[in-house]
Amino acid sequence: MASRPEPESGRAKQRAFAIGALPEGDDLSELRELLHTAGVATVGQLVQHREKPHPNLYLGPGKVDELKTLAKAADANVVAVDDELSPRQERNLERELDMPVIDRTAVILDIFAGHAHTAEGKLQVELAQLEYNMARMRGLWTHLERLGAGRGVGGIGTRGPGESQIETDRRLARDRITALRRRLDHVKANRAVQRAERERAHLPNVALAGYTNAGKSTLLNALTGATVGVRDRLFHTLDPTTRTLRLQGRTYLMTDTVGFIRKLPHQLVDAFAATLEETRLADLVLHVVDASEPEDELVAMTRAVDDVLEEIHAGSSPRVLVLNKADKLDEERRDELAFRHPDAVLVSAITGEGLDDLQERVAAEFERTLRDVELLVPYSEGGTLSDLHDVAGELERTDTPDGVLVTARLPAVIADRFGRYSVNGR
Numbered sequence: 001m002a003s004r005p006e007p008e009s010g011r012a013k014q015r016a017f018a019i020g021a022l023p024e025g026d027d028l029s030e031l032r033e034l035l036h037t038a039g040v041a042t043v044g045q046l047v048q049h050r051e052k053p054h055p056n057l058y059l060g061p062g063k064v065d066e067l068k069t070l071a072k073a074a075d076a077n078v079v080a081v082d083d084e085l086s087p088r089q090e091r092n093l094e095r096e097l098d099m100p101v102i103d104r105t106a107v108i109l110d111i112f113a114g115h116a117h118t119a120e121g122k123l124q125v126e127l128a129q130l131e132y133n134m135a136r137m138r139g140l141w142t143h144l145e146r147l148g149a150g151r152g153v154g155g156i157g158t159r160g161p162g163e164s165q166i167e168t169d170r171r172l173a174r175d176r177i178t179a180l181r182r183r184l185d186h187v188k189a190n191r192a193v194q195r196a197e198r199e200r201a202h203l204p205n206v207a208l209a210g211y212t213n214a215g216k217s218t219l220l221n222a223l224t225g226a227t228v229g230v231r232d233r234l235f236h237t238l239d240p241t242t243r244t245l246r247l248q249g250r251t252y253l254m255t256d257t258v259g260f261i262r263k264l265p266h267q268l269v270d271a272f273a274a275t276l277e278e279t280r281l282a283d284l285v286l287h288v289v290d291a292s293e294p295e296d297e298l299v300a301m302t303r304a305v306d307d308v309l310e311e312i313h314a315g316s317s318p319r320v321l322v323l324n325k326a327d328k329l330d331e332e333r334r335d336e337l338a339f340r341h342p343d344a345v346l347v348s349a350i351t352g353e354g355l356d357d358l359q360e361r362v363a364a365e366f367e368r369t370l371r372d373v374e375l376l377v378p379y380s381e382g383g384t385l386s387d388l389h390d391v392a393g394e395l396e397r398t399d400t401p402d403g404v405l406v407t408a409r410l411p412a413v414i415a416d417r418f419g420r421y422s423v424n425g426r
């Protein structure tokens with residue numbers, strides 16, 4: 001993947017004018033951050049207060065006139081919109097402004113495309129992009145360029161081939177979508193096999209979930225000694241990483257995965273189903289938030305994550321709120337957080353503050369459900385015995401003619417996984 005232009009280094013190729021239709025306030029900082037991550041400079045912004053975007057133009061017609069003047073004056077060459085536009089809104093707005101228009105979804109898709117490294121990640125992003133482009137009768141080249149088969153220099157929002165090409169492209173796109181779906185099904189099956197192996201190891205699965213840039217990867221590294229990439233940019237991690245974690249004599253698995261954002265494009269939720277499944281099937285979800293954000297931001301980000309968790313049906317997994325970046329907080333804010341989120345754990349993945357508490361909390365979440373089990377493990381299953389040692393910490397074993405009789409205390413979810421060896425019915 002070619003490195004992307006940094007907006008700071010000289011004059012950026014793409015100079016965006018950011019716009020938003022918001023019920024109140026004028027905060028487009030997240031869109032600007034997204035654009036920055038995509039290598040696009042923001043040269044101005046305009047907000048219109050409205051309950052809902054205008055159905056034809058996104059902003060009201062008068063506001064669009066104002067925008068036209070402002071964007072020209074700021075020497076912008078693209079207009080970036082803080083929502084996903086309908087194809088009609090996008091077409092109309094481009095015609096009115098005589099300038100390319102990109103929406104929030106296109107920017108996020110572009111970032112994902114730039115950050116996908118594994119074969120699985122690339123397939124998932126390509127599928128999401130194709131589905132997005134299909135709805136817009138856009139040429140295939142937008143994603144082909146990403147794959148290194150580009151037709152010249154583009155950038156987000158630049159247009160592809162003429163109308164005559166589009167029908168052919170649509171047909172090709174449909175074929176490609178079918179092929180991608182098939183390959184992703186295959187990936188998903190592989191992932192299920194891997195997961196089954198991990199489950200056969202009977203270890204508890206802990207997933208790190210949360211808003212993008214909250215510090216999930218940093219936390220995984222701090223807790224498990226992993227070396228997952230960390231950067232101050234959005235959607236740095238797209239591919240899940242799993243590491244083991246030893247706590248009070250028991251072994252756990254911890255998985256870091258893709259971050260969430262407000263208005264997460266549904267094409268991505270769809271395409272990333274295999275990846276998101278890691279979170280859905282976790283025994284415990286650590287919901288990581290950036291506690292250095294102001295309270296209303298923190299609440300909005302937390303809600304956005306909860307919504308996605310609901311959407312992928314991970315809403316019912318036990319969850320612990322982890323307030324990260326404690327090192328950036330003053331005493332007053334610490335007190336406020338303790339008051340507002342009494343069940344949360346305050347940590348700093350950077351300084352290590354609170355990590356002991358977090359580990360204790362993870363262990364406690366499983367220990368709450370500890371059950372005494374008696375298992376009879378046949379001598380032929382030595383692997384199962386060693387798994388039991390990992391997961392139970394302490395256990396008693398007696399050799400019998402039929403196998404090893406083991407008494408141990410196991411978290412409920414784990415006891416269930418050993419169910420077939422049970423001799424005490426638990």
Ligand SMILES: Nc1nc2c(ncn2[C@@H]2O[C@H](COP(=O)(O)OP(=O)(O)OP(=O)(O)O)[C@@H](O)[C@H]2O)c(=O)[nH]1
Nearest residue numbers: 212213214215216217218231232235236237259349
């Ligand atoms: N001050 C401070 N910065 C932190 C802390 N944890 C993470 N960061 C910084 O926050 C930024 C994002 O960290 P990541 O670990 O990449 O965040 P992430 O949640 O994995 O982000 P995505 O993979 O993009 O979703 C990086 O610049 C980190 O150095 C912390 O405890 N304190």
Ligand SMILES: [Mg+2]
Nearest residue numbers: 216217236237
């Ligand atoms: Mg990450």
